[in-house]
Amino acid sequence: MANPLRGEVIRLYKNLLYLGREYPQGSAYFRERLKSAFMKNKDVTDPEKIQKLVARGDFVIKELEALYFLRKYRAMKKRYYEPEQ
Amino acid sequence: MSGRVLVGVKRVIDYAVKIRVKPDNSGIVTDGVKHSMNPFCEIAIEEAVKLKEKKLIKEVVAVSCGPQQSQETIRTALAMGADRGIHVEVTGKDYEALGPLQVSKIMAALAKKEDAQLIILGKQAIDDDCNQTGQMTAALLDWPQGTFASEVALEGDKVKVVREIDGGLETIKINTPAVVTADLRLNTPRYATLPNIMKAKKKKIANMKPADLGVDLTSRLEVLRVDEPPQRQAGVKVETVDDLVAKLREAGTI
Numbered sequence: 001m002a003n004p005l006r007g008e009v010i011r012l013y014k015n016l017l018y019l020g021r022e023y024p025q026g027s028a029y030f031r032e033r034l035k036s037a038f039m040k041n042k043d044v045t046d047p048e049k050i051q052k053l054v055a056r057g058d059f060v061i062k063e064l065e066a067l068y069f070l071r072k073y074r075a076m077k078k079r080y081y082e083p084e085q
Numbered sequence: 086m087s088g089r090v091l092v093g094v095k096r097v098i099d100y101a102v103k104i105r106v107k108p109d110n111s112g113i114v115t116d117g118v119k120h121s122m123n124p125f126c127e128i129a130i131e132e133a134v135k136l137k138e139k140k141l142i143k144e145v146v147a148v149s150c151g152p153q154q155s156q157e158t159i160r161t162a163l164a165m166g167a168d169r170g171i172h173v174e175v176t177g178k179d180y181e182a183l184g185p186l187q188v189s190k191i192m193a194a195l196a197k198k199e200d201a202q203l204i205i206l207g208k209q210a211i212d213d214d215c216n217q218t219g220q221m222t223a224a225l226l227d228w229p230q231g232t233f234a235s236e237v238a239l240e241g242d243k244v245k246v247v248r249e250i251d252g253g254l255e256t257i258k259i260n261t262p263a264v265v266t267a268d269l270r271l272n273t274p275r276y277a278t279l280p281n282i283m284k285a286k287k288k289k290i291a292n293m294k295p296a297d298l299g300v301d302l303t304s305r306l307e308v309l310r311v312d313e314p315p316q317r318q319a320g321v322k323v324e325t326v327d328d329l330v331a332k333l334r335e336a337g338t339i
Binding site: 011014015018019065068069071079081 | 100101124125211269273274276278279280282
């Protein structure tokens with residue numbers, strides 16, 4: 001792995017792992033998938049390719065945040081508000 | 086005006102957890118159960134942080150009342166952008182009896198002590214569903230209140246609040262200092278990601294006891310019993326209209 005990007009990749013992994021604690025199907029399920037996804041790309045050396053993968057990882061973070069928000073919003077809406085006619 | 090906003094955040098059982106009643110019907114099981122910040126409190130913090138980002142207020146102070154673990158909730162608030170936290174330590178029997186009346190007394194005392202311009206709270210907590218703390222706090226301080234806010238705008242020394250009421254929306258203009266309670270559609274709370282949590286570790290959380298604020302925590306309420314809601318009866322399928330009429334006659338409805 002290219003040395004300066006090693007820190008970025010580890011940062012990304014830690015952030016995703018933290019987010020995975022709230023995953024609907026369980027944090028263990030998430031951690032398995034996360035680890036295998038990262039391991040699949042462990043031999044990539046081209047810095048440009050690594051940047052692209054890290055960008056994809058950041059995108060997944062945004063998707064997870066959106067997922068968690070929607071789940072919570074829908075649950076609150078269902079519990080506290082009259083169904084729309 | 087001090088430009089300081091107090092936001093109350095409550096540590097509750099996570100919204101996605103299945104609640105279990107204790108076998109002796111004295112309460113619900115909380116040991117080892119996942120807790121997090123009340124969703125409406127998240128919306129309250131987000132609104133305060135947004136006001137600070139627009140430079141309309143200067144400081145956001147997150148307040149929580151409860152045991153040691155309430156500090157985690159304050160840390161989440163700090164990670165979302167609050168500047169500092171105040172943990173009012175309440176434990177044991179006092180914590181079990183802690184309700185809107187006690188919390189609003191604490192918030193009122195803190196508002197005076199911190200010279201707050203605005204108090205933002207969630208409209209209700211998802212564990213007790215009281216919907217009282219904001220209103221009681223405003224009453225104790227003799228401040229105006231804008232409850233069920235779906236929109237908040239600071240205009241000089243006044244606040245314009247659009248409230249969600251039965252049948253629609255109501256717009257009011259109130260003087261500051263004031264109490265506002267956040268409703269679901271006020272904003273979209275940001276997620277407290279790991280880098281933000283790390284940055285927030287530098288922010289201070291002050292520790293104090295209700296006695297330091299001169300607050301009496303005695304409760305006038307006693308929980309007699311906690312029960313699960315009645316199980317839903319399974320439906321019965323019928324083959325013909327005559328069967329349906331017969332069943333309705335049996336049940337006594339016709």
